[in-house]
Amino acid sequence: MSFTLEDLEARIAARAAVTDGSSYTARLLGDGMGKCAQKLGEEAVETVIAALGSDRAALTAESADLLYHLLVVLRAGGVPLSSVFEELERRTAQSGLEEKASRTESRE
Amino acid sequence: MSFTLEDLEARIAARAAVTDGSSYTARLLGDGMGKCAQKLGEEAVETVIAALGSDRAALTAESADLLYHLLVVLRAGGVPLSSVFEELERRTAQSGLEEKASRTESRE
Amino acid sequence: MSFTLEDLEARIAARAAVTDGSSYTARLLGDGMGKCAQKLGEEAVETVIAALGSDRAALTAESADLLYHLLVVLRAGGVPLSSVFEELERRTAQSGLEEKASRTESRE
Amino acid sequence: MSFTLEDLEARIAARAAVTDGSSYTARLLGDGMGKCAQKLGEEAVETVIAALGSDRAALTAESADLLYHLLVVLRAGGVPLSSVFEELERRTAQSGLEEKASRTESRE
Numbered sequence: 001m002s003f004t005l006e007d008l009e010a011r012i013a014a015r016a017a018v019t020d021g022s023s024y025t026a027r028l029l030g031d032g033m034g035k036c037a038q039k040l041g042e043e044a045v046e047t048v049i050a051a052l053g054s055d056r057a058a059l060t061a062e063s064a065d066l067l068y069h070l071l072v073v074l075r076a077g078g079v080p081l082s083s084v085f086e087e088l089e090r091r092t093a094q095s096g097l098e099e100k101a102s103r104t105e106s107r108e
Numbered sequence: 109m110s111f112t113l114e115d116l117e118a119r120i121a122a123r124a125a126v127t128d129g130s131s132y133t134a135r136l137l138g139d140g141m142g143k144c145a146q147k148l149g150e151e152a153v154e155t156v157i158a159a160l161g162s163d164r165a166a167l168t169a170e171s172a173d174l175l176y177h178l179l180v181v182l183r184a185g186g187v188p189l190s191s192v193f194e195e196l197e198r199r200t201a202q203s204g205l206e207e208k209a210s211r212t213e214s215r216e
Numbered sequence: 217m218s219f220t221l222e223d224l225e226a227r228i229a230a231r232a233a234v235t236d237g238s239s240y241t242a243r244l245l246g247d248g249m250g251k252c253a254q255k256l257g258e259e260a261v262e263t264v265i266a267a268l269g270s271d272r273a274a275l276t277a278e279s280a281d282l283l284y285h286l287l288v289v290l291r292a293g294g295v296p297l298s299s300v301f302e303e304l305e306r307r308t309a310q311s312g313l314e315e316k317a318s319r320t321e322s323r324e
Numbered sequence: 325m326s327f328t329l330e331d332l333e334a335r336i337a338a339r340a341a342v343t344d345g346s347s348y349t350a351r352l353l354g355d356g357m358g359k360c361a362q363k364l365g366e367e368a369v370e371t372v373i374a375a376l377g378s379d380r381a382a383l384t385a386e387s388a389d390l391l392y393h394l395l396v397v398l399r400a401g402g403v404p405l406s407s408v409f410e411e412l413e414r415r416t417a418q419s420g421l422e423e424k425a426s427r428t429e430s431r432e
Contacts, residue, residue: 044152045260051148157362220328272401275398289371295387305327
């Protein structure tokens with residue numbers, strides 16, 4: 001129903017195919033990974049700065065920028081978002097098992 | 109069915125409530141926004157470096173770290189992920205309209 | 217004879233006093249620490265990216281940008297460069313002593 | 325008389341030659357540019373965060389860390405500090421000329 005990161009990934013894929021110069025996404029991807037990674041780093045700096053302020057709207061806007069530029073980098077690097085989610089799911093499952101093990105231990 | 113960022117957000121909320129010192133998430137949030145933002149920045153640096161290499165597994169793992177630490181920062185800042193997604197959806201809709209407008213123009 | 221970081225610090229102090237809008241340094245300082253720190257972070261990202269390439273000219277240019285923006289941040293934060301150099305000198309002396317101690321130990 | 329960045333550069337060159345594993349500098353350089361650049365990026369994040377706080381001692385300490393790790397990156401990249409200073413001197417001279425030109429213009 002609601003917007004997902006997969007929607008954004010699909011959107012970026014669609015924009016990447018625009019060849020008339022009207023798409024910021026297509027131009028950024030055309031500039032290569034160096035430029036894509038630079039933008040990701042810059043947006044991370046802005047997110048850090050917004051996080052240290054007390055303006056939630058700024059943190060929201062910068063986080064949106066960061067997610068967008070991360071997906072651009074993943075596309076430039078040939079990594080599907082699903083691979084990142086599989087990694088996150090794997091870690092979550094593992095940390096759940098560790099937590100369970102630790103609870104069992106602490107009962108002894 | 110598959111893993112979503114909302115699942116990770118819920119997981120972080122659950123871990124944040126662990127008070128016995130066994131949860132990395134709880135300890136990080138306990139250290140305050142300065143530390144959470146520092147970790148976000150460091151993971152962004154590692155993602156940038158992985159992006160410039162040619163190792164997709166490294167980019168996948170660093171992107172997972174970055175997403176996790178972004179969600180920790182959002183929690184520390186009191187911003188629900190849904191607000192960030194609303195912002196992304198709003199921008200996507202707007203850029204779709206601009207694209208449509210630009211196509212209409214270029215037809216003239 | 218040659219250029220020093222103190223020369224750059226004095227230059228930034230002189231430029232900071234320019235009030236007719238012609239000085240980038242004065243405008244940046246006028247925008248406040250948030251903007252100065254953001255520029256420092258962005259230049260660091262560019263230095264990291266240049267470092268990972270094999271273009272020495274790019275690394276040289278980005279390092280110059282980084283040093284300049286670090287000195288702007290120090291001025292915005294009211295920290296004289298001499299305080300940073302005292303800290304570096306103190307650490308160097310300490311690590312020299314540790315090295316000497318470690319050499320003495322290893323002789324025993 | 326006082327400590328200079330050239331002193332730190334010479335110190336790093338001396339430490340780089342330590343092969344018994346006792347030198348942090350030598351180990352960092354041994355890990356390659358990826359690790360050196362990562363540390364530079366991390367220290368920049370910490371400097372940005374310290375700059376946004378109001379603790380001058382923290383900003384002083386983080387700036388010292390940043391300068392040290394920048395010099396490590398320059399060494400790893402084969403760029404002498406003197407090249408960076410030449411670049412800074414060139415820019416300073418140029419901006420001085422532009423300033424003079426602008427003053428001359430504004431007199432007209």
